[in-house]
Amino acid sequence: MRLAVLSDTHGNAIAFEAVIQDLKSQSPDAIVFLGDIVMRGPQPSECIHMVRSLEPLAVIRGNYDDMFTRFPAPGWVPSNDKEELVLRAYEYDCKRIAHDDQEWLANLPVERAWTFEDVPTEMYHAGPDSLVNVVYPWASLDEMDILNRSEHTRLVLFGHVHHAYARQGKGRLIVNCGSVGLPFDGDNRASYAIVDFNKRDIAVQLRRVAYDIEKALATAKALKMPDVEAYEYALRLARYPYNDYKKLIQTASS
Ligand SMILES: [Fe+2]
Secondary structure, three states, rough: OOOEEEEEOOOOOOHHHHHHHHHHHHOOOOOOOOOOOOOOOOOOHHHHHHHHHHHOEEOOOOOHHHHHOOOOOOOOOOHHHHHHHHHHHHHHHHHOOOHHHHHHHOOOOOOOEEOOEEEEEEEEEOOOOOOOOOOOOOOOHHHOOOOOOOOOEEEEEEEOOOEEEEEEEEOOOOEOOOOOOOOOOOOEEEEEEEEEEEEEEEEEEEEOOOOOOOHHHHHHHHOOOOOHHHHHHHHHHHHOOOHHHHHHHHHOOO
């Protein structure tokens, strides 16, 4: 059985289209989507419709899907540059995502367990007990060991960190499929994973798909997406831009 694992489109429908084209060459039997469909990219609504049209076996809610549907809390005001940026992204997505799609996002589950052939598998956005905890490719074995609930689990699939990797943990394989729309691992191609199951055997491909970054940036500019300078930095360099946001803008304009 062949499974495609996708995550973190973050509103980048141009990258998502390229991945869907590549998926056709791989002919998966099933698809799972591990969250963060929306926020921080120009076409969140299009990405929701693309996910739904793939009819995934499972769709999991990411921290940005969650934030979008439950944000801001009453009385909340941004207290730093990064929070102001998130608020602008939220306001942009609010104008672009229809109410029934917002409801669909809000009701996505935060975890799924499934047995693929003879392989008990757990699927998360970030991990079992958090939508935001980060387990990077360089995490220790003990840090990776928080990613499963059951000792019987032999495979964990997750997204969130935007770094694609596959590592053997303590008794199970850990696979992060990376990000379709906003990779932060230094490779600016869209990322997803193909997992082949044969009874208890597992084979993983971490696939990278080149896409038209200029078209994605032109779309963001045409749609007047806020903070497009930080977005351009992230798409071109595949690096997390939002901590040094103010510095980044000054550098870009100097
Ligand atoms: Fe994400």
